[in-house]
Amino acid sequence: MEGLDIDSILTDFGQICKVDLRLKDATTTAHLRYTKRYLEFCQKQALASDSSQSMREFLSTVKDGNQNTYRNYVKALKVFFREYLKSSEAERFKIPQVCLRFVQVPSKEGLRRFYDALPDWRSKALFLFYATSGRRRNEILNVCVKDVDFEQRMLRPICEESQTKHTWFSFFNEEALEAYRRYRKKGGSVDGKLFKGGTHINQVFRETSEKTGVKITCQLLREWFCNELLSKGVQEVYIDAFCGRVPKSVLGRHYTAYSPEVLTSVYRKADLRILNG
Numbered sequence: 001m002e003g004l005d006i007d008s009i010l011t012d013f014g015q016i017c018k019v020d021l022r023l024k025d026a027t028t029t030a031h032l033r034y035t036k037r038y039l040e041f042c043q044k045q046a047l048a049s050d051s052s053q054s055m056r057e058f059l060s061t062v063k064d065g066n067q068n069t070y071r072n073y074v075k076a077l078k079v080f081f082r083e084y085l086k087s088s089e090a091e092r093f094k095i096p097q098v099c100l101r102f103v104q105v106p107s108k109e110g111l112r113r114f115y116d117a118l119p120d121w122r123s124k125a126l127f128l129f130y131a132t133s134g135r136r137r138n139e140i141l142n143v144c145v146k147d148v149d150f151e152q153r154m155l156r157p158i159c160e161e162s163q164t165k166h167t168w169f170s171f172f173n174e175e176a177l178e179a180y181r182r183y184r185k186k187g188g189s190v191d192g193k194l195f196k197g198g199t200h201i202n203q204v205f206r207e208t209s210e211k212t213g214v215k216i217t218c219q220l221l222r223e224w225f226c227n228e229l230l231s232k233g234v235q236e237v238y239i240d241a242f243c244g245r246v247p248k249s250v251l252g253r254h255y256t257a258y259s260p261e262v263l264t265s266v267y268r269k270a271d272l273r274i275l276n277g
Helices: 006-020 025-045 052-059 067-084 108-117 121-133 137-141 174-185 201-212 218-231 236-243 248-253 260-270
Strands: none
Touching (some): 006 067, 025 052, 052 067, 108 121, 108 201, 121 137, 121 174, 137 201, 201 218
8 A cells, every 4th residue: 555645535535525525614624534544544554445354454443432433434434435436345334323321411500600610701602602592513603693683582594505414593592692792892703703713612611611510511501401491391393493403304394383483482481591590
């Protein structure tokens, strides 16, 4: 496998992911990262990169204890073999099912303690948007001001080409709106985005988790949102809609049931509160 031009292969494969498959940038980046490690392994071991044996030997080295790591390698290499190498050799490798895990969501007291320890209004507003909207991390970071109805406290759907992730109408509570207004007074928001800055909110949450002893992530706040609405008697079909888990085909066939008016009524009746309730 000497002379394998890894950079050239990755450039071509990246174009296939972006242009042909219309994958999101984050997915493309992940596929390239995992494929690069596979190609470097093939080069070092003098293995053919178009053989199922090479993939088998490589996957046998993936032992970091994280079940998702193996899954991600298999998914990336399936795409690489199928779309770049035009080979079906990788199809024999199964993507393992994720084991069900119990998620311990924080109490409201823990959420309040965490919120009080956050360092600025940007992180406080983001915290409340995640906890009261049900949206994913990047969906909040990428939302534009034009996609927000502040009077109704509504987040409009984001037009995405992802085959697996999408959004529908979601909402945020009055606490989130007040925190956002304070953030704006401090000079927040730029270039049309609701929140300026990069994705360092993960680092802020990690540092605050260590300081308070309350573990919080963007994903955990999304899970808290679902759990809290369930405890308030909200039907799962509406929770799934808020979280963007309803297939677009279903939304199209049953638009009336998922209309902004209906969802607004459902959300308002739940009266979701964190700081004052």
